[in-house]
Amino acid sequence: MVDGTVVPRMHTLITTAFVACLVAGCSGNAGTATPMAGGPAAAAKAPGVAKRFVFITNGDDPFWDACLSGLEEGAKRFGCAAAGITVSRDVNNASAEGQIERLRQYATQPDVAGIALSVIQADNQAIVDEMKKLQAKGVKVITVDGDVNRELYREARSYYIGTDNVVGGRTLGTAAKALLDAKGLTSGGYVQFAGFTDNDNARSRMNGVKEAIGDRYVERDRMADEMDLQRARDNVRNATQNHKDLAALIGIWSYDAPAIADVVTESGSRDKYVIATFDAAPLAIGQMQKGNIDVMVVQNPFEMGVRTVRLLKAMVDDDEAVINEMFPRAGMPDGDVHTTGLRVVVPDRSSPVKDGLFDSQVVEFLTLPDFTAWLAKYHLTGS
């Protein structure tokens, strides 16, 4: 029997030892690098010292898996390992708080030399403040996919890599209009679905869709799900029940496509709607193969990842040649924006959406088999 007076001491020891083991058990790279006291700027410049690039997403979505593949590819192509640079992805919890906390945490870590983030709220002052603090410490900060409000906070990052979301929206709107016209409709409503309707990229895309789809078709709602997949489905259900003249369902964020396809399939109402969506999540590709999605405007998260690494490495190395190549219009309006192009994907050549509707300088037109072949080439399941 254990003596009663000994038990408290044992508990103290057990608690201490257990927590210590727990923390030690979570150690990632113990003993593999030397300590640095010079801060990120010093770390970024010092040759042979381990450095890190961190990519912070806006939330959790398969879209970012393709970006991660791109980051890995970029790390290979641009010799990060030889330069002592590791690249990692940090998945945010879809909140501004989450991004702020992550930025603060990385500010304490002297091996972080570059941060790329998809800003979750373009107008959020706190996120901007943390980005500026990182810059002041010598960390290179760029935005990818989701930018800050460029009118107010452009200086919070050096560059933006991603889609021109207004052009992307216009492209999707053009495709949706062609599909609606092909159905013989002259009027009707449509609803747009996204994670947040006042996120910069969502807002730009929706405005682009509205602009291109024209006045004959009326935007009935913009519905936000805050990146909750179940809520995304509920939004589609509510939209189809609330708006009797609905003719098109527009998915703005990647998971909206399978959400829309699932709901119209379960309700047996596929034929009633034109379904036009952004991105090519793995589930969305499957749904297009089944005939449940009419057109996808696909960004290139893989290439965003590759170019993120290229740019951050060039910034850390002060490689002006690469930076000038990526941003040939530097100093001009939006000269700090690098777009990664768009693809319009249709099920097959019989689609009413035709190549000639789009500017070939900006948009690559593909059928689904061609697109899946490209995915297979890079071992991707979605884009």
Place this chain on the structure above:
Amino acid sequence: MAPLGSSGGSGWRLPRHELALVAAMVAVFVITGWLDPNHTYFATWAESRDIILRNTAILGIIALGAAVVIIAGGIDLSAGSMVAFSATTCALLLALFAAPDDRRLVTVGPLGIGVAIGGSLLSGLLVGTLHTWLITAIRLPPFVATLATLVGLRSFARAMCLFVTKQRWGSESQQINVNTPFFAWLKEHNVVIMTCTFLVLALLTWLILSRTVLGRHLYALGGNEQAARLSGIRTDNVKWFAYCFGSLTASLAGIFLMADSSVAQPGNLARGYELNAIAAAVVGGCSLQGGVGTVTGTVLGALFLRVVIDAVSKLIKASADVYEGMIVGIIVALAVTLTQFGHSGQGARRLFPGGRGLAAIPTIAAFAGLLAMMGAANVDAFAGRTGLLGGAVAGGMLLLLATVRWLEGQRAS
């Protein structure tokens, strides 16, 4: 284990439970500082300190409210939603006092700020009163009453946000950006202000619990409600205080969080915070059966949780929050287990009795092995051998726990 009841009546002397937390925290600091390749706690200590203090203050403010409710024998599951509701109320009131086209809320004057903060705190009192009414008049169990507001308040805040933004600016928004200079100032000095507020609140709570009749009534209510009522305590009034205090602290945290993130986003703000607050109180020594708990324990519990979470962020270099819930869960289970063992039978209870105890052994061993395997995946030295390591840890754990069970059996016989 020292008795945890009697609250702060023991003055400033730390009982053994609190000493265990302090010792564990020191161990975490030292081990993290040593294992972290960047030695961040030594290289950039000030920044890490600020992160820990800021997060502890927010968690601690909510945890103090949770602790008072738990000591009074109740539970408040709505704190996270109350935070979101309070922040949204504050932002919406600011919007009403801003210039008509000012969606960034830059133009709000002192009156608007005062009304917004006052309204936000008042919303806490009203929700606390609602909880008390549901529990004392409608006779809902506290778990059900606060579960209803957990889901209801956040939804209400979201609807309120859409409605007011539509009425005010003509288009709906799920969030409101707050760039009011006063809140920007609050954000700029958030570490000092939030930490001081937390400490003052902790002192006030300690005074109430240990130096007032109300404090004794709270312990009496939590210890045995029937006996408290029969001894003349107006238990409904005491409950009203406890639930109002819980909601008020959450609404205070809501104002700070809104200022800190420059946005009121009711859909996501402080989601899950209620459970971390309860966890901090429990780790600090509060018993969910009521009547037991201390302010010092709760403060240290909050600090301890945040220290461990921060340590994991330092060691796992990206996406550390994936492990946050697991670590908090393990710490809570361990703290309560050790507390119970300290209280009951002085170690006479068995860890692995009967068939269920037997079944727990391979389960724990499997979890330990999987955790080791996932952790080793980040370590170059284990490349290609993570499965082997996981198997070794699982096997070792299995052997260890089986030995403990065998020793327990020997002792019992």
